[in-house]
Amino acid sequence: MSTHATNPKIxxxxxxxxxxxxxxxxxxxxRTQIVQYAGASGDFNPIHHDETFATKAAGYPSVFAxxxxxxGLTGKMLTDWLGDGVLRDFGVRFVSQVWPGDxxxxxxxxxxxxxxxxxxxxxxxxxxxxxxxxxxxxxxSATASLPARV
Amino acid sequence: xxxxxxxxxxxxxIMLFASALGESNRIYYxxxxxxxxxxxxxxxxxxxxxxxxxxSPTYGLKGVRKIPAPPESAEKPAVAKGEARQxxxxxxxxxxxxxxxxxxxxxxxxxxxxxxxxxxxxGRRGKAWEKEGKRGGTMQFSESITxxxxxxxxxxxxxxxxxxxxxxxxxND
Numbered sequence: 001m002s003t004h005a006t007n008p009k010i011x012x013x014x015x016x017x018x019x020x021x022x023x024x025x026x027x028x029x030x031r032t033q034i035v036q037y038a039g040a041s042g043d044f045n046p047i048h049h050d051e052t053f054a055t056k057a058a059g060y061p062s063v064f065a066x067x068x069x070x071x072g073l074t075g076k077m078l079t080d081w082l083g084d085g086v087l088r089d090f091g092v093r094f095v096s097q098v099w100p101g102d103x104x105x106x107x108x109x110x111x112x113x114x115x116x117x118x119x120x121x122x123x124x125x126x127x128x129x130x131x132x133x134x135x136x137x138x139x140x141s142a143t144a145s146l147p148a149r150v
Numbered sequence: 151x152x153x154x155x156x157x158x159x160x161x162x163x164i165m166l167f168a169s170a171l172g173e174s175n176r177i178y179y180x181x182x183x184x185x186x187x188x189x190x191x192x193x194x195x196x197x198x199x200x201x202x203x204x205x206s207p208t209y210g211l212k213g214v215r216k217i218p219a220p221p222e223s224a225e226k227p228a229v230a231k232g233e234a235r236q237x238x239x240x241x242x243x244x245x246x247x248x249x250x251x252x253x254x255x256x257x258x259x260x261x262x263x264x265x266x267x268x269x270x271x272x273g274r275r276g277k278a279w280e281k282e283g284k285r286g287g288t289m290q291f292s293e294s295i296t297x298x299x300x301x302x303x304x305x306x307x308x309x310x311x312x313x314x315x316x317x318x319x320x321x322n323d
Contacts, residue, residue: 004259040167043203088259091255
């Protein structure tokens with residue numbers, strides 16, 4: 001198998017255990033964005049766009065965002081920080097719902113940096129994305145393969 | 151569970167998916183820019199593989215869309231049976247739409263996903279378990295594993311998803 005091409009934005013030697021990166025990944029989430037995500041992803045569960053269905057039939061206070069939208073937004077923090085195509089693994093748990101009007105801040109913390117192998121190190125990141133109340137909506141982890149300083 | 155359907159990856163779909171995330175990263179749409187990077191071209195954003203749902207013949211959350219048509223042998227939609235069904239992308243599918251939540255999602259990439267690839271997507275069921283939750287009542291968890299392979303049969307992405315069927319609306323603060 002050919003080498004996995006990447007476009008890193010940072011080197012593993014520019015990171016240290018405990019280092020954090022934080023980014024506001026969405027401000028005042030709109031229903032429009034949720035609908036746009038439904039179209040792009042193909043997930044048309046009405047609970048994400050039909051207010052009557054979400055409130056009257058399902059018993060929620062309003063429509064809410066797809067978990068995968070929050071995962072995608074969290075991923076934006078990772079790729080803006082580390083680079084394109086560098087992720088080897090990215091997993092999340094959806095711990096709380098995300099509502100229209102929410103502002104989300106994603107934070108990654110370096111938890112380990114592996115030994116260099118073929119010039120690259122596996123950097124493990126712990127993830128948490130919180131809403132404007134400080135409540136975690138997504139927790140998870142990611143592994144990126146990064147070369148030395150670029 | 152759907153298996154072995156084709157998922158043609160194209161630049162427009164990659165661009166639309168990135169747009170919905172509010173992305174401005176040119177690697178997801180700009181050929182000229184991307185060609186000059188070590189990646190040599192546009193790639194899909196990390197969670198884009200989930201958009202294979204557009205091509206899954208048995209995906210349960212398609213809205214009015216009839217394309218692609220379900221296979222002749224496909225059972226009636228799982229909604230009728232009130233059964234949680236795993237979707238093409240590995241997301242908990244139809245079932246009772248108001249009681250289905252996405253619990254967990256993981257992607258493992260083996261190589262970049264690029265426009266022009268025609269991937270074969272196949273899924274299998276993983277573990278299933280039940281839990282009494284404070285916020286969602288009795289919750290049934292089911293895991294599904296989806297593999298995306300390229301034309302050479304090589305793995306591009308593996309996706310693992312946990313769907314949750316709740317017995318009531320999840321309580322919020």
